[in-house]
Amino acid sequence: MGIQEIRETMKNCRFCFMCRHACPTFLATKLDSHTPRGYALLLSEIDEGLKEWSNECIARFYQCSQCGLCREDCEFHWKEDDLVRHAREEIVAIGREPQNVKGIAESVRRTGTPFGHRKNESIGxxxxxxxxxxxxxxxxxxxxxxxxxxxxxxxxxxxxxxxxxxxxxxxxxxxxxxxxxxxxxxxxxxxxxxxxxxxxxxxxxxxxxxxxxxxxxxxxxxxxxxxxxxxxxxxxxxxxxxxxxxERKIELKSKLALSRVCYHDPCQLGRKMGIYDFPRSIIHQVTGHSPIEIFHNREKAECCGAGSALFFSDPGISTQVARVRWNRIQEENPQLIVTACQNCKTALQGVSSIDVLDISELIIQVLGGDQS
Amino acid sequence: MSQDIDYLQEELIHELEKIVGPERVLTDQAEKDVQSIDVWWITRYWFFNREPFPQPFAIVFPECTEEVVRLVRWCNEHQVPYVPRGGGAGDSGGSWAIHGGLVIDLKRMDKILELNKKSLTVRVQSGIIQKHLEEYLNRHGYTMNHFPASFNTSALGGFISTNGTGVLSSKYGKVSDMVHQLEVVLPNGTIFKSLPVRLHSTGPDYSRLFFGAEGTLGIITEALCKIYPLPERRTFRSFILPSLSEGIEAGRKIMVNGLMPCLMRLYDEFDTRHILKNQFGLEQDGCVLMTGFDGLGKIVDAQMEVALDIMQQSGGKDIGEELGNTWWTNRYRSYYPPLDYICEPWMTAVTDTVAPYENIEKIYWEMKKAVEEGFQKWNAQFHAHFSHWYDWGTSFYPTFLIKNVPEDKKEALSIYHALIDACVMASIKNGGVINEHHGIGLRFGRLMKEIYGDNYNLALTIKNALDPDHLLNPGKLGLGD
The missing domain is CATH 3.40.50 (Rossmann fold)
Incomplete structure (x- = not known):
């Protein structure tokens, strides 16, 4: 996204309040500076030379999960998530990114992964x-x-x-x-x-x-x-x-006795890549029941707080966002949460009182445990 | 010793942190900057012209009434001005901290406390965003039927404070018709709770003081709201009327004959073109009257049948259900940029006006003339739709627009104020009342004495009695300072 497109998004979003009700970070913190309007306004202040980057402003831009729910909710689908990413590029360009963000980049540079190299110990x-x-x-x-x-x-x-x-x-x-x-x-x-x-x-x-x-x-x-x-x-x-x-390369001989499974749509898999039905179909085949739909689901699903490496860049905010999503899930009184993203699993496990499984673990359970 | 630390301010912040906890006291510039701009053209104009904004020294986020009480008492003790804030999306600077001080942001007070399915009420904290409340109600089979343009963005307390109106107001009324009981923290730090029902004869209903008071008389913390079962049916029908006069008369007949349309919207020719043709696919020109009924199917059908007769007798050309259905489904679309003027630096404002039927059309033409002829030099545009109807009168929602704002700031501001004055005068001189449910705030505050005359002394007396030091949302509603 070029600077002209970013400026167009800024112009259209910086005074508009319409999507604030949807923003998962706003729902957790209730700060106006955590809304898409807030990000657009803060960035336009910088872009127009009205303000310098302050530490608080930098922190805000690393507290967005870039989940894209604002874009989805918007009648004109302004690309606020791209705007936030652009702001981060500007912050990195002046070397002002938060220390833990810098640490992730340094770790990748040094070891190839954000966490330092480790071997695949789980397999032979x-x-x-x-x-x-x-x-x-x-x-x-x-x-x-x-x-x-x-x-x-x-x-x-x-x-x-x-x-x-x-x-x-x-x-x-x-x-x-x-x-x-x-x-x-x-x-x-x-x-x-x-x-x-x-x-x-x-x-x-x-x-x-x-x-x-x-x-x-x-x-x-x-x-x-x-x-x-x-x-x-x-x-x-x-x-x-x-x-x-x-293709019957996996054949289920039994079903799991679960009638209330909630499926949490990962933002990156659902909203960003359009995959909604495969996990639902799998849950149906494994349990014999369609998953219980969370009130906001599929393209309107709220972020769990782990998006865009938020749980590295700001674990505190990430946990607050996860709690909001967990409260939403709890309303359905599920026996189990299933998701299809390891980061969603981490975020939701941190706040929920019931098990959170990846879809692959659900299948393994019905196939009878360890297939190694 | 560091010169950067304001020791007195640090002390004050520390005390606030003891009331609501450190994580709910904010002093950072990012949040102050974003809170400084509402939907009022003036705040955007200041932004474009790089004017510094008045800002609070801190923003606090209470979660319960008791915390609000402690905050108000703290403000009194330290003589700190304080401004209650909900969504902050008003268009008159109503939540602007013009004297600095403290902003009490109520958005964390968003709990739904009780759903009463027998008497059809919901008890709720005032900071909840209306859309979230409506979603909750819908999931339980109910609705509040309050659908203003700021439905997605504004808090219930804000609607009460501006006495807001939604698009279904012709049947369901203003917010003041939707609330049974209010809890308010008064400026002396005590809690006032009105009687649990509104329609009583146990003295005046004192809760009325706070509808439209824009947080100048107390901080609304809780409300008991009326709810309805989700309608069995909601049907729309649109007509093209030969002229605005015939449209107003057709609408009047619908209202005075005892029909209860949930929706009545009459668009002038400009708005028909600007909104319905450009945004909703209408192909014809003219003045469109959109009407709708909801509730039990049999009642809806019977009312629609009578309405069709009235429309036919009024020369209305029936253009069917589609336009109304499309509009209803996409009713907020007009408020998103780039359709909404808000993204442009253009000078614009709405000056909602309500009047009895005998006056309303004259006011419309006088206001239109005042804008288009009085400000012809700047090519001022005027367009309107009549969107809230009663059995005694109606209100219209006019917008003025100047795209070529003069470069000279003084001249620009002078034109803006003159336009507001011209619209207000066109209304009050012809028997109308300004109906600014988007906020009186600073935009119309200076005109309140003109609008009310000496009668406004009562408002000043009440303000002085409740808030003698004028600490609570000072400078708004023309209440001094």
Whole structure:
């Protein structure tokens, strides 16, 4: 998005209050400076030379989860999430990004991941760096770091399916958090490295359970001019699992006795990439019941607070946002929350009093646990 | 010793933190800047002209009435001016902290306290955004039927404070018709709770003092609101009338014959073109009257049948249901930029006016003339629609617009004030009343004595009795300072 487009968004959003009711950060904090109007007004003050970047103003721009709900809610779909990202790029350009944001970028620069390099301890070496497999499973940095159980579930399903598969060792950051945090050039470089590693392995299918990685591969890499070999098909794990079930590579012999499962739509997978039905179909097949819809769902689903690396850049605000979403989910009195994003799982687990599972874990439960 | 620290201010902040907790006291410039601009053209004009805004020294976010009481007492003790704030989306500077001091932001007071399905009421804290309240009610099968343009953005307390009006007001009334009981923190730091029902004869209904008072007499903290079951049916029908006169007369006949349309909107020729043609796909020109009925199906059908007869006798050309349905579904679309003027630096304002039927059309033409002829040099435009109808009169919602704002700031402001004056005079000299449910605030405050005459002394007496030091939202509604 060029500066002219950003200025057009600023002009249209800076005095408009219409989407404030939807903004998940505003719902948590009730600050006007946490609304899309607030961001547009603050950025236009800077852009027009009325103000300098203050620490408070910088902090605000890193407290938006870039979930895109304001854009969805808006009659004219002004791209406020892009405006926030542009502001972050300006902040990074003057070297004023918050210390923990800087730390994430430095960690990727040093180790390839936001958390420092770690091996895929959850699987055996035999599966790593294989050439020409059916599937290359790209778990994503935060899945490795916080949810090895999700990696185990997905690899268990791959074993069950009988497909040949592999993972990258080392698996490095796809670049998406860097892009979201205001480091576009670094994100492109990272994308080039990942694309090269993937091309070397040459899988038929690239599967990731991380919606951020999925969006990077499907949408951002082409936008950035980073090309994956055209022979590689990219799928999110929900689509992949749904396909395995339809092709009877996964056959369920029983159902889980759960009648009230709530599915939380991850912003990156739903609103940004349009995947709503695969996870719902899987939940229906596993439990025999359609998921209970949360009051705001699908394209109107509120962010869980983990979007755009918010739980790294401002864990306090992230938790407040997660509480608002949990309150919304609680209204449905669910037995279980299912989601399809490891970051949503982290955020919701932190505030909910019931279990939160990734969709792959739900399937593994009905298949009878460890399939490794 | 550092020169950057204001030790007195630090002390005051510390005391506020003891009342609401440190996380709910804000002093940062980012929040102050964003709160400084409402929908009033003047605040945007100041922004465009890089004028510094008056700002509070702190913003606090209470969560309960008791915290508001403590904050008000604290302001009295320290003689600090204080401004209550809901959504902050008024268009008259009503929540502007013109004397600095403290902003008491009520948006964290957003709890729904009680739903009464028997008597059809909901008890709610005043900081809730109307859309959130309506969503809650809809999920339980009810509605408040309050749908103003700022439905998405404004708080219930703000609607009460401006005595707001929604698009279904012809049947469901203004906010003052929708509230049974109010809880208010008075400027002396005590809590006033009106009697639990409104229609009583136990002395005056004192809660009325606070409808439209724009937070100058007390801080509204809780309201018991009327609700309705979701309607079984809601039907719309639109007509093109030969002229505005025939439109007003047709509307009058609908209202005085005992029909209860939820929706009545008569657009002048400009607004028909500007709104219905440009935004809603209407193909014809003229004055459109849109009407709608809701409730039980049989009642809706019977009322619509009578309305159709009236429209036919008035020369109305029936253009069917589609326009009304499209408008209803997309009724907020006009308020989003770029359709809304708010994104442009143009000089604009609305000057809502209400009057009995015998006066209303004359006021419309006089106001139109005052704007278009009086400010011809600046190519001033005027357009209006009549959107709130009663069995004694109606109100219209006029907008004036000047796209080429003079560069000289003094001249620009002088034109703006002269335009407001001209519209107000056109109304009051011809038997009308300014009906600014978007806010009186600073925009019309200076004209209150002119509008009321000596009668405004009563308002000043009440203000002086309740808030002798004029600390609460000072300078608004023409109440001095």
């Amino acid at each position: 070496n035999v599966f790593k760096n294989q050439q020409n497999p059916d599937v290359l499973y790209f778990a994503g940095c935060s899945t490795h770091q916080f949810h090895p159980e999700v990696v185990q579930s997905l690899t268990g399903l791959l074993n069950y399916s009988g497909l040949s598969w592999t993972m990258l060792e080392p698996e490095i950051c796809c670049g998406m958090p860097l892009f979201d945090l205001g480091y576009p050039t670094f994100a492109h470089q990272q994308a080039e490295s990942v694309a090269q590693l993937l091309a070397d392995r040459n899988p038929r299918l690239l599967v990731t359970g991380c919606p951020h990685c999925y969006r990077a591969f499907q949408e951002k890499y082409p936008e950035w001019g980073v090309s994956l070999p055209s022979s590689i098909q990219v799928m999110h794990s929900t689509e992949f699992i749904d396909q395995l079930m339809r």
